[in-house]
Amino acid sequence: MSTHTAPPVAEAAKTDSPAATEPRAVIKPRRPRRPRQLTSKIIVNGVLIFFAFYTLMPLTWLVIASTKSYRDLFATNPFAIGDFDFFHNLSELFAYNDGIYLRWLGNSVIYTVVGTLLSTLISVACGYAFAKYHFRGKEKLFAVVLLGILVPSTVTALPLYLLASEVGLVNTYWAVLLPSLVNPFGVYLSRVFSEGYVPGEVLEAARMDGAGELRTFLKVSLPMLAPGFMTVFLFTFTASWNNFYTSLMMLNDEELYPVNLGLYAWMKSVYQHPELYPLVIIGSLVAVVPLIAAFLSLQRFWRSGLTAGAVK
Amino acid sequence: MAAPLAKSPAAPRTSAPAANGSTRRNQRGAATLFMAPFFVLFAAVTLAPIGYAAYMSLYREESSGLGFGGTERVFAGLGNFTEALTDEAFLRSFGNIAIYCLIYIPIMIGGALALALLVDSAIARAKRFFQIAYYLPHAVPGLVGSMIWLYLYTPGLSPITDTLSTLGSDWNFFGKDEALYSVINVSAWQWIGYNMIIFYAGLQAIPRETLEAATVDGAGALRTALRIKIPMIRSTVVLTVLFTCVGAIQLFDAPKLVQLRAAEMGEDWSPTMFIYKAAFMGHDYGLAAAASLLLALIAGVLSFVVTKIGNRWKES
Numbered sequence: 001m002s003t004h005t006a007p008p009v010a011e012a013a014k015t016d017s018p019a020a021t022e023p024r025a026v027i028k029p030r031r032p033r034r035p036r037q038l039t040s041k042i043i044v045n046g047v048l049i050f051f052a053f054y055t056l057m058p059l060t061w062l063v064i065a066s067t068k069s070y071r072d073l074f075a076t077n078p079f080a081i082g083d084f085d086f087f088h089n090l091s092e093l094f095a096y097n098d099g100i101y102l103r104w105l106g107n108s109v110i111y112t113v114v115g116t117l118l119s120t121l122i123s124v125a126c127g128y129a130f131a132k133y134h135f136r137g138k139e140k141l142f143a144v145v146l147l148g149i150l151v152p153s154t155v156t157a158l159p160l161y162l163l164a165s166e167v168g169l170v171n172t173y174w175a176v177l178l179p180s181l182v183n184p185f186g187v188y189l190s191r192v193f194s195e196g197y198v199p200g201e202v203l204e205a206a207r208m209d210g211a212g213e214l215r216t217f218l219k220v221s222l223p224m225l226a227p228g229f230m231t232v233f234l235f236t237f238t239a240s241w242n243n244f245y246t247s248l249m250m251l252n253d254e255e256l257y258p259v260n261l262g263l264y265a266w267m268k269s270v271y272q273h274p275e276l277y278p279l280v281i282i283g284s285l286v287a288v289v290p291l292i293a294a295f296l297s298l299q300r301f302w303r304s305g306l307t308a309g310a311v312k
Numbered sequence: 313m314a315a316p317l318a319k320s321p322a323a324p325r326t327s328a329p330a331a332n333g334s335t336r337r338n339q340r341g342a343a344t345l346f347m348a349p350f351f352v353l354f355a356a357v358t359l360a361p362i363g364y365a366a367y368m369s370l371y372r373e374e375s376s377g378l379g380f381g382g383t384e385r386v387f388a389g390l391g392n393f394t395e396a397l398t399d400e401a402f403l404r405s406f407g408n409i410a411i412y413c414l415i416y417i418p419i420m421i422g423g424a425l426a427l428a429l430l431v432d433s434a435i436a437r438a439k440r441f442f443q444i445a446y447y448l449p450h451a452v453p454g455l456v457g458s459m460i461w462l463y464l465y466t467p468g469l470s471p472i473t474d475t476l477s478t479l480g481s482d483w484n485f486f487g488k489d490e491a492l493y494s495v496i497n498v499s500a501w502q503w504i505g506y507n508m509i510i511f512y513a514g515l516q517a518i519p520r521e522t523l524e525a526a527t528v529d530g531a532g533a534l535r536t537a538l539r540i541k542i543p544m545i546r547s548t549v550v551l552t553v554l555f556t557c558v559g560a561i562q563l564f565d566a567p568k569l570v571q572l573r574a575a576e577m578g579e580d581w582s583p584t585m586f587i588y589k590a591a592f593m594g595h596d597y598g599l600a601a602a603a604s605l606l607l608a609l610i611a612g613v614l615s616f617v618v619t620k621i622g623n624r625w626k627e628s
Contacts (some may be wrong), residue, residue: 040533041435048430051423052445055505058460059448061471065463074468122349129346133339141347148358150615154562155608156358158587158600159365166364179357187350207335213342242454244565245584249592260455267459268572281463284456295451296444 059288066282073278089282096279103255104262105286110173111258112241115180119240120233123183127190128221132203142191148184154245161249175250176258180240186232193228194221230301241291259287362608368601369393392602401580402603408492408581413560416496421553424504428511429537443512446505454502458569461498465573486574494574498566507552514545547625554618561611564588583607 065073067086093101130142160179161170169175198221206216222229247261257265263283266276372388396402427446431439449457465485467473476483485494518541526536542549564584571577571585579593580586587607591600 037435044430044433044435045437048427048436048442051427051504052442055446055449055501057471058457058464058501059452061464062460065469122353125346126350129343133343133346135340135343141351144354146619148354150612150619151358151362151608152558152562152611152615154564154584155604155611156361156365158591158604159361159368160357161591162368162597162601163361163364178353182350182353182357184354184358213338214345217342217346242565244453244455245588249588260453263459264455264569267462267569280459284459287456288452291453292448292451295448299444 062281062285062288066278066285068278070275070278073281085278086282089278090286093279093282093286100254101259101262101279101283101286104257104259107173107256108241108258108260108287111176111180111247112237115177116233116237116240119181119183119236120186120229122181123186123232123236124190124194124222124225124229125217127187127192128194128198128217128225130187130191131194132198132200132221145184145187148182149188153179153243157245157249160246164250170250171253171256173256176243176247176256179246180236180243183232183236183239186236189232189235190225190228193225193231197224197228227301230298234298234301259283263287362605365601365604365608368597369605370598372598373596388598392598393606395599396603396606399599401578402583402586405580405583405586409560409563409583412492412496412563413557415492416499416560417553417556419496420500420504420556421507421549423500424507424552425511425542425549427504427508428515429541431508431512432515432541433533433537435533443505443509446508448505449501450503450506452502454565455569457502458498458566461494461501462569462573465494465570486570488574488576491570491574491577494570495563495566498570499563503556507556510548510552511545514548515541518544550625551618551622554614554621558611558614558618561607561614 066089067084068076069083069085069088072083072085126145130138130145157179164170164175169178202220202224203216206220211219241260244260244264247258248264251257251261254262254265263280266280266283270276270280369392370388370390371385372391374384374386427442430436431442436442452460464470464472467477473483473485484490522540522544523536526540531539562584563582567577567581568585571579571581579589583603584607587600587603590596590603594600
């Protein structure tokens with residue numbers, strides 16, 4: 001298990017370099033076009049369009065539904081646009097319960113963005129140390145990290161809750177933030193990236209020039225590790241914005257909820273308070289749009305992170 | 313981000329390259345500095361909870377006297393473990409996950425593979441668009457995705473139930489048996505595109521010459537796909553299946569949401585839901601801790617198998 005150090009990620013990253021992601025020169029036997037090929041073209045693209053419909057339909061519905069008033073939501077055809085109530089819904093969303101939704105958004109930013117940034121820095125520093133320093137018991141220590149990968153965080157969530165309630169951390173920001181800072185898989189990836197991207201000679205040169213270890217790490221190694229940092233960041237980010245279980249356990253105080261827990265709370269009480277129906281819908285939209293925007297602009301990193309994870 | 317930390321130019325100058333011994337000491341100090349934050353936190357949020365769960369799982373809360381004197385912590389030995397392992401609901405939750413996997417994995421993996429092959433095929437158009445369209449659901453937070461589908465399952469709100477009823481079907485997404493498919497659909501929606509991208513990346517890595525050779529030998533597109541492309545990304549497929557299993561065993565968000573409307577599923581449909589119920593509705597922390605440890609054990613073994621198989625494939 002401690003022979004984990006081969007650079008599979010570098011390999012994955014290679015296949016994902018811009019050159020490789022561009023469709024290969026298409027191999028097409030130079031034959032005159034026959035109707036059969038046209039049929040299969042229609043079938044293939046038809047299937048693809050059908051599936052795109054499946055993946056996009058719920059999001060389209062979300063956008064359309066968010067423009068409707070509560071009455072139209074149930075009265076009109078789901079894909080028809082009723083009275084355009086979008087901005088009304090939006091102001092309702094942010095006004096409801098003294099603007100609690102905005103507070104949730106802010107909390108989500110703290111939990112995901114701040115948490116992920118810190119977590120990535122911690123993982124990269126640790127993985128870098130594993131890759132670039134020699135000390136006794138290193139591989140044994142690394143085995144502990146690998147052990148950490150084996151135990152999913154969902155499973156430790158309950159004992160963590162019990163422990164947190166013993167020390168009085170339940171219902172604080174720390175209860176959600178602290179667990180999200182630990183990412184053994186990030187350490188593993190960072191070690192692999194550090195081995196691939198930071199040549200030992202460069203470190204030697206920096207030392208010769210009199211730079212201290214911390215300075216070398218921050219000024220020399222970290223910039224070289226930028227793609228790895230990005231990959232670990234996006235990985236951790238996905239995990240932390242998907243993390244519903246921890247916050248569900250740890251938080252009772254509405255003021256501390258992240259967006260998804262807040263929406264869940266609304267969803268649960270929608271029977272008693274039907275006026276929440278449109279709020280849940282537009283609230284989901286507002287929660288999703290920034291992420292989709294981030295995804296579209298960071299696609300390239302996302303993809304390399306994804307494949308790096310898969311080839312593990 | 314480096315700005316606040318870059319204030320150390322003065323210090324290191326003294327420890328310049330000079331003596332080899334001091335460099336080494338510096339390096340040891342740096343390694344400790346770089347690793348300490350992770351390991352301290354790791355001990356606090358992973359190792360300590362496991363230890364604490366182990367301790368908790370050995371005790372049982374018992375009400376003393378006639379129930380007036382509050383509760384008392386009593387040593388239970390392995391009682392909580394036998395209770396969990398003989399609890400019908402706990403066992404059923406694993407059964408549910410098994411059935412879920414049996415249906416979900418072939419659909420999701422098969423679908424992702426088929427889509428990857430289709431997008432990879434020469435006659436597909438707008439490849440970039442399809443990749444993004446398929447991946448987009450994964451950019452939606454899991455819980456929000458489940459919530460959107462919950463709305464889409466609700467009669468009166470949903471275009472799907474409307475269409476189904478015009479077609480004369482009375483499919484009830486929240487029915488006792490149908491709820492499983494409702495959960496599967498949410499998972500498939502969230503993961504098909506993700507896995508499709510992984511498979512597609514694998515397909516793109518197949519050397520062009522191999523495919524050319526097949527074409528020259530007269531293999532059609534379908535045959536190339538089945539005989540050459542799939543076998544060449546087999547290791548990725550196997551790994552993905554195992555990762556999916558590891559994910560499935562922790563399933564929580566989607567069934568929890570669907571269960572809001574499909575009451576018949578029960579609050580303990582999946583193992584994680586069982587633990588949540590035992591702890592927060594039954595207030596039986598001992599049982600919940602024991603169940604957590606059992607789940608951790610199973611999840612750990614599963615991910616160990618994943619890693620092992622992954623390594624084997626990597627080496628071969």
